[in-house]
Amino acid sequence: MAQKFRIDRRKFLTAAGLGASGVMLSGCDAFDGHLGMGDGLRSFLENANGLTWRVQRLLAGPDALAPEFTEADIRQPMRPNGVTAPDDDHYKSLLADGFANWRLEVTGLVEKPLSLTRDQLIAMPSRTQITRHDCVEGWSCIAKWTGTPLSLVLDMAVVKPQARYVMFHCLDTIDHTLSGGDVKYYGSIDLIDARHPQTILAYGLNGKPLPVENGAPLRVRVERQLGYKMPKYLSRIELIDGFAAIGGGHGGFWEDYGYDWYGGI
Amino acid sequence: MDIAADADTTVPPTKGPLVYRQSLWTRATHWLWAACLFFMLLSGLQIFNARPQLYIGKQSGFGFDNTVFQIGAEDTDNGPRGFTEILGHRFDTTGVLGWSGPPGGETARAFPSWATIPSYYDLGTARVVHFFFAWILSATLLVWLAASLLNGHIRRDLWPRLRDFRQLPRDVADHARLRFHHARAYNTLQKLAYAGVLFVLLPLMIITGLAMSPSMDAVLPFLNEVLGGRQTARTIHFTVMTLLVLFFIVHMVMVLAAGPINELRSIITGWYRTDPPGREDA
Numbered sequence: 001m002a003q004k005f006r007i008d009r010r011k012f013l014t015a016a017g018l019g020a021s022g023v024m025l026s027g028c029d030a031f032d033g034h035l036g037m038g039d040g041l042r043s044f045l046e047n048a049n050g051l052t053w054r055v056q057r058l059l060a061g062p063d064a065l066a067p068e069f070t071e072a073d074i075r076q077p078m079r080p081n082g083v084t085a086p087d088d089d090h091y092k093s094l095l096a097d098g099f100a101n102w103r104l105e106v107t108g109l110v111e112k113p114l115s116l117t118r119d120q121l122i123a124m125p126s127r128t129q130i131t132r133h134d135c136v137e138g139w140s141c142i143a144k145w146t147g148t149p150l151s152l153v154l155d156m157a158v159v160k161p162q163a164r165y166v167m168f169h170c171l172d173t174i175d176h177t178l179s180g181g182d183v184k185y186y187g188s189i190d191l192i193d194a195r196h197p198q199t200i201l202a203y204g205l206n207g208k209p210l211p212v213e214n215g216a217p218l219r220v221r222v223e224r225q226l227g228y229k230m231p232k233y234l235s236r237i238e239l240i241d242g243f244a245a246i247g248g249g250h251g252g253f254w255e256d257y258g259y260d261w262y263g264g265i
Numbered sequence: 266m267d268i269a270a271d272a273d274t275t276v277p278p279t280k281g282p283l284v285y286r287q288s289l290w291t292r293a294t295h296w297l298w299a300a301c302l303f304f305m306l307l308s309g310l311q312i313f314n315a316r317p318q319l320y321i322g323k324q325s326g327f328g329f330d331n332t333v334f335q336i337g338a339e340d341t342d343n344g345p346r347g348f349t350e351i352l353g354h355r356f357d358t359t360g361v362l363g364w365s366g367p368p369g370g371e372t373a374r375a376f377p378s379w380a381t382i383p384s385y386y387d388l389g390t391a392r393v394v395h396f397f398f399a400w401i402l403s404a405t406l407l408v409w410l411a412a413s414l415l416n417g418h419i420r421r422d423l424w425p426r427l428r429d430f431r432q433l434p435r436d437v438a439d440h441a442r443l444r445f446h447h448a449r450a451y452n453t454l455q456k457l458a459y460a461g462v463l464f465v466l467l468p469l470m471i472i473t474g475l476a477m478s479p480s481m482d483a484v485l486p487f488l489n490e491v492l493g494g495r496q497t498a499r500t501i502h503f504t505v506m507t508l509l510v511l512f513f514i515v516h517m518v519m520v521l522a523a524g525p526i527n528e529l530r531s532i533i534t535g536w537y538r539t540d541p542p543g544r545e546d547a
Contacts, residue, residue: 073323
């Protein structure tokens with residue numbers, strides 16, 4: 001009876017290999033046509049993003065801090081990513097005179113719209129934190145960030161009760177529309193993350209002024225989120241009650257290309 | 266039914282009795298995992314392609330070297346070549362890893378398009394697929410754990426006993442000769458393999474996955490301290506993936522060698538044809 005189960009070893013290894021590669025081959029492009037933005041299957045799978053966001057929000061709450069590190073963990077310059085040298089004339093003219101004419105506008109659903117100079121931001125109370133930047137691609141880099149807590153700026157502008165999100169408008173062109181217009185980077189977070197103690201408008205990196213490749217003169221740090229949630233080259237902060245009318249309506253440049261809005265994992 | 270029929274025969278039976286081997290819980294969770302792991306593997310390889318390097322430590326070394334594994338492409342005198350580098354040892358993997366595609370249309374990509382979902386480069390979509398199935402996989406594991414504790418599957422079928430370890434050498438020898446005993450109980454290597462996947466590999470996959478989440482690091486800061494940092498967690502995640510693929514290959518080979526019809530029947534219907542009486546402990 002034992003012979004019955006003794007099949008030729010080479011024969012079944014071949015069969016096993018064929019079986020395994022058949023499973024692999026079926027993975028190639030069978031799903032491509034159903035996974036584009038707006039496709040039914042894609043939209044169904046995206047429900048999990050909402051679940052992830054709610055569960056992480058529930059677990060982390062408004063105040064749980066991202067891990068902070070020590071000076072010894074700063075082992076390299078902060079890796080620049082995305083746009084690292086904006087080619088926009090407006091940006092280059094601002095850079096040419098050391099951002100003296102740059103302003104951070106705070107607009108939208110606020111009682112007192114603001115227009116802040118870099119010096120005014122630096123004069124406000126600051127927070128310095130050594131944190132790990134996690135890129136959606138998978139890499140991490142630890143650096144020391146200094147900046148003004150966003151909550152202080154929001155308090156100064158007095159946020160209206162109907163405001164739900166902070167939209168960051170940036171100076172750097174990241175894309176072009178079909179009609180040839182410039183698309184400048186944009187992205188949003190909700191007011192819970194905006195008021196998180198580690199959410200700062202950073203003007204300093206590793207003890208020096210923020211360099212151009214990392215977002216000078218100002219970028220936001222949202223330490224419990226991935227890198228694409230932390231826009232660089234800020235020019236305007238807009239308080240909004242929804243982002244359906246902005247860009248592609250998903251709350252940010254990369255979100256309009258299919259990245260999830262929360263970006264917590 | 267078969268038991269009664271076999272008992273009446275006077276000639277030695279050629280078939281043993283059918284036994285109910287796999288509960289509905291075991292079968293349903295098995296196939297859910299199979300689907301989840303398929304999608305998570307192929308979307309995970311796509312995610313890896315966005316940064317086809319693995320590092321040890323808290324961060325990725327750009328100003329220093331802590332890379333332990335990478336897949337890349339480079340220009341050589343013979344045109345572009347794909348390579349895979351493991352702990353500093355470099356292998357030419359053109360056509361599969363690093364540089365692949367249809368003849369004339371090759372591109373630089375770590376894992377080839379036939380091994381990723383989607384087949385084209387799309388990190389955002391791969392993440393949607395990966396995290397959807399991550400939820401299903403984790404929920405299935407919890408359901409399985411609860412059901413298998415209650416129905417005795419873990420205690421009766423999976424938990425290795427002293428007797429299992431005494432039989433280990435013979436069990437290894439039997440497997441090497443592709444000589445299988447068909448009984449209701451799992452053999453020693455089966456117990457170790459299944460328990461290893463269910464209690465070590467899958468939980469480790471979930472833990473290292475969570476450790477890569479900046480939001481979860483705020484909730485569970487000790488995770489990365491235990492694991493050795495986010496980039497080490499990512500490297501473990503990838504390593505466990507390769508172990509799960511290895512398990513899958515061995516699992517398929519064993520199913521084919523032990524009798525694919527009978528094995529498939531038991532994981533679909535629950536019923537399993539055992540060896541004739543008297544053979545089992547021969």
